[in-house]
Amino acid sequence: MPKDSSLEAHVTAPRSVRDLQKYYQKLPVEFIPEVTPHILDFRNINSTLEDKDSLLRVTDTISSEILATVYGEFLGEQADPIILEPINVYEHTSLPGLRILPSLLPILVQESLLSKLLLRDLSNQEHLTNVHLHYNVTYPEADKSFFDLPISTTFTPKDPDVHKPLSVVEALEKKLRWMTLGGQYDWTTKEYPNGPPVQFPKDLRNLIHGLFPDVEPEAAICNTYSPGDTLSPHRDVSEEADKDLISMSIGCDALFLISLSPEFQDDNAVPPTTTVASPKPQPQKQNKKKKGKEPPPPPPPLDTHTIIIRIRSGDAVVMGGQSRWAWHGVPKVIGETCPEELSQWPSLCDHKTPDNADKIDWTGWMKRKRVNLNIRQMYEPSGPN
Numbered sequence: 001m002p003k004d005s006s007l008e009a010h011v012t013a014p015r016s017v018r019d020l021q022k023y024y025q026k027l028p029v030e031f032i033p034e035v036t037p038h039i040l041d042f043r044n045i046n047s048t049l050e051d052k053d054s055l056l057r058v059t060d061t062i063s064s065e066i067l068a069t070v071y072g073e074f075l076g077e078q079a080d081p082i083i084l085e086p087i088n089v090y091e092h093t094s095l096p097g098l099r100i101l102p103s104l105l106p107i108l109v110q111e112s113l114l115s116k117l118l119l120r121d122l123s124n125q126e127h128l129t130n131v132h133l134h135y136n137v138t139y140p141e142a143d144k145s146f147f148d149l150p151i152s153t154t155f156t157p158k159d160p161d162v163h164k165p166l167s168v169v170e171a172l173e174k175k176l177r178w179m180t181l182g183g184q185y186d187w188t189t190k191e192y193p194n195g196p197p198v199q200f201p202k203d204l205r206n207l208i209h210g211l212f213p214d215v216e217p218e219a220a221i222c223n224t225y226s227p228g229d230t231l232s233p234h235r236d237v238s239e240e241a242d243k244d245l246i247s248m249s250i251g252c253d254a255l256f257l258i259s260l261s262p263e264f265q266d267d268n269a270v271p272p273t274t275t276v277a278s279p280k281p282q283p284q285k286q287n288k289k290k291k292g293k294e295p296p297p298p299p300p301p302l303d304t305h306t307i308i309i310r311i312r313s314g315d316a317v318v319m320g321g322q323s324r325w326a327w328h329g330v331p332k333v334i335g336e337t338c339p340e341e342l343s344q345w346p347s348l349c350d351h352k353t354p355d356n357a358d359k360i361d362w363t364g365w366m367k368r369k370r371v372n373l374n375i376r377q378m379y380e381p382s383g384p385n
């Protein structure tokens, strides 16, 4: 679906999308079950799929052979071959071109991807982060990561009148929100800089291209979230190529809101009798008071081009076709949902001994985090215009 000239990077989302974002951002986690009929949750879709009027369909699969080859190469020869079930690709009538691949990445791949991103790529000085905007970042020595830096490490502010020095604990625990790989996207100008992009990490390129051969990964944003963090509704419109945008998530669950831009709404694409965008609504439970908290008001209605998906660790979302330019955001990250197998990460770090008493024990950092890798192709194969 070619990019429309009306797709401006600085335009704000429509009111309806902002209202939904605000509602789910404010919704206390304990009330999520009460609004479940509005949320597409792939752990509860079996009855939906059996329904002939369902808006959700399996439209494709990735074969076990492809998965085994791609993951085998990514994990290296030392890994035992992994036996894998084919992965279903789901599409939803309300958002043509959106593909959802629940549990695409096995835990071993998720763990290895985390380590490559956060222990290796974060230490590469070519990969900028939001922390670089305001601080002079102190780097670990070669082959070490930020998780190895001594507890006394601080980053000095670029403008001491505006920011205080930032400790490495504050930086990794809370402040770090994104890192850019490949083409270094500038969040202020919302542009990719001119000139040759930074080389995209080869093993990550092969993983992504192996699973999604139509896309040549040239740039990625690695987002890190803690519960309470959000990503406001936006469209990713800075790329010249209209290739699919691929998003992979690891760690805590999140609610992901996606709504087709009005320019791309073709009402013939949705059966005219359909008014519900998500799984069939079930009888709404009476909102009981929980732990003294006031029950929330009912959620704003979803129009026929908007869905909210509960994204879990290992899931991938691919925005292609008309959905490539859809409004999307993350109103909520749900704490205490990180898979047990990842919750100790980065347990690889050396443990405290009398010789490294200044070292921080980061075991369990991941338990409190969601990491999202958002991959883009910037240019058509002919290169930049």
Ligand SMILES: O=C(O)CCC(=O)C(=O)O
Binding pocket: 221, 223, 231, 236, 247, 249, 256, 328, 329, 330, 372, 374
């Ligand atoms: O975290 C997510 O699921 C979405 C991230 C995103 O939309 C972006 O980086 O542009």
Ligand SMILES: [Fe+2]
Binding pocket: 234, 235, 236, 328, 374
């Ligand atoms: Fe995005």
